[in-house]
Amino acid sequence: MQQLMWFRSDLRTQDNTALSQAMRSGSTIALYLVTPGQWQRHDDAPCKVDFWLRNLAELSQALAALNVPLLVRQCHDWNDAPLQIADVCREHTISAVHVNEEYGINESLRDRQVAAYLSQQAIAWHSHLDQILFKPGSVLTRSGGYFQVYSQFRKVCYERLHSALPGPVTLPRAQTPLAVKRDAIPTAVTGFAPPSESLRQLWPAGEQAALQRLERFAEEQVAFYKDERDFPAKPGTSQLSAYLAAGVLSPRQCLHAALAANQGEFDSGNAGVVTWVNELLWREFYKHILVGYPRVSRHRAFRPETEAVPWRDAPQELAAWQEGRTGLPIVDAAMRQLLATGWMHNRLRMIVAMFLTKNLLIDWREGERFFMRHLIDGDLAANNGGWQWSASTGTDAAPYFRIFNPISQSQKFDPDGQFIRQWMPELATVNKRDIHDPSALGGLFAPSGYPRPIVDLSRSRERALAAFKNLSPEALPA
Structure with a gap:
């Protein structure tokens, strides 16, 4: 057979x-x-x-x-x-x-x-079942529906993991050779330009490369994950997302590596391991959302009422955001990281997404599409979930009045400007106090060649609050 x-x-x-x-x-x-x-x-x-x-x-x-x-x-x-x-x-x-x-x-x-x-x-x-830990439809609310709040979903997942931990699947033994010749693998596909060699080197291919990266993270970094994951200049994240998205690595392999690093615990013990397992479960949550609420696969808002948000048509501002020319260094450095590496640090994904959807009041779907067109770890569920969270249109979303200030975020998570300098050589000589907002230096002292902010953060914040407040009360995320 x-x-x-x-x-x-x-x-x-x-x-x-x-x-x-x-x-x-x-x-x-x-x-x-x-x-x-x-x-x-x-x-x-x-x-x-x-x-x-x-x-x-x-x-x-x-x-x-x-x-x-x-x-x-x-x-x-x-x-x-x-x-x-x-x-x-x-x-x-x-x-x-x-x-x-x-x-x-x-x-x-x-x-x-x-x-x-x-x-x-x-x-x-x-x-x-293979791509996730629990089959969609098996983790439900008491009323039989799909969860809309991550913390409640996570609690049920914890209960399941305690009682029935999914084990890794054994690698089959080699079968008797068949008289079928394997095909050559194409090295390129028409319509998709090959990336730079420097980008390829950041993401070596193959299971062994993925497993080595997982092992190195579990042994050297996961214990510090909770404290260092938000600082883009530090090697605080696993950088396994591309391998998970392509299925070169399984969530079971990640979970068991975490357990091995934490004496078999996933919800107690080392805080870094617990935090990382929670991130694996966020990935799981968004996969379940795809099945429970298929409208998110159709580029629709999870909360239908938020389709009424009066998004702005601002092509020049959108292009400035896409190209890293906003005049906000942390935003521009993050976008340059994406364009050069096919990847962006998770804290930065939230910062640039909130800037686009709140300060520029541009439709989250523009950002979602741009990310998918550039991310090596592009994943419909995670990308859509992250963008809708930031735009306050999604499940378990940030409250509409929670709007990150990119300058204070930069000061908090890149305090010395190390990440900014890595991607913004034109700001290399600016001191660590002023690098987060060079426009504050004034025209005479601001670095030449770097644009002023394309938007006033305070006024644009008020504009976003007004846009959401004008929706009917049931439209607003809880």
Whole structure:
């Protein structure tokens, strides 16, 4: 009984539920679909597509060690997936297809269509829980609904983890070699320009690179995570998000690394470990939100009433934000980090998102789209959840009157201006007191070549408060 393992956002052999089940069920062939039209429709970043391809090459080698040939097929978008997969199944006499579940509205529709088409061909479809710790629909409120508040969701997750900790999946043993030749892995895809070599070096591909990064973080940094994660000049975060988004690393592997670093505890003991596990559960929470409230996959606000916010059409200000020309150093440094590395520090993501949605009063969807087009760790659930949190339109969102001041945030989290100087060489000579707001030096002393702020922070804050106050009371986040 020959099996097909269809890889998507799960580019690894270790701790891979669908791959393990496929190989236990019979001789297995692997498949990956290159779908550039779909990727463009989803605003996937060129650096992320490049990361996928580099990891796919590493995956092909790892599968070869298990005698599993990896086939690569290209189609424009997911509408062609049923025929493509059925063709592979006919060619190789496949009796069953195995996948790991994905949760966006387009992904769910794709899988239903493929499963229905294969059923007509008498080919079985097996979908496995793998991308998250708990199946959507299994962590619910007492009334049977999906949670809208993270802290309540986390509490139930803690209870589940205490009673039934998800264990890692055993790597299958190598199977008997098949008379099927593996395909060459493309090194580029039309429509997605390759990133710089310096960016690639920041994100080495493959499971071993991911596991080494996880091990190093767990041994050297996770204990200090709570105290250092908000300071962008420090190596305080795991920088594993790209590997989790592509499925080169699983949340189970991360959870067990955290447990090993904390004597088996996840909600007590070392505060750094507990804080990091909470971040893993935030990731889980937003995945569940995709399923429970599918409108967020359609670029709609989680809180429908906030669609009435009078967002401004300000293309010049939007461009200044995108290009790091706002005149607010912490915002500009963060945007330059994103453009150069495909990644942005999490504290900075909140700062730049609040600046765009509150101080500039520009629709959060503009920021969400721009991030997806540049992030190597772009993930629909996490990106949408973060943007809607900052814009006060989402689940468990920041209260509309909570508006970060980018200058005070900069003073608090980059007190010496170290991060700003790294990305803003034109401010390298400004002292640590003035670097957070060079415009305060006045025209004669302000650094030449650096713009004045494009908006008055105080007046723009009042404008945002007025925009939200004018909504009906039920529109406002609690």
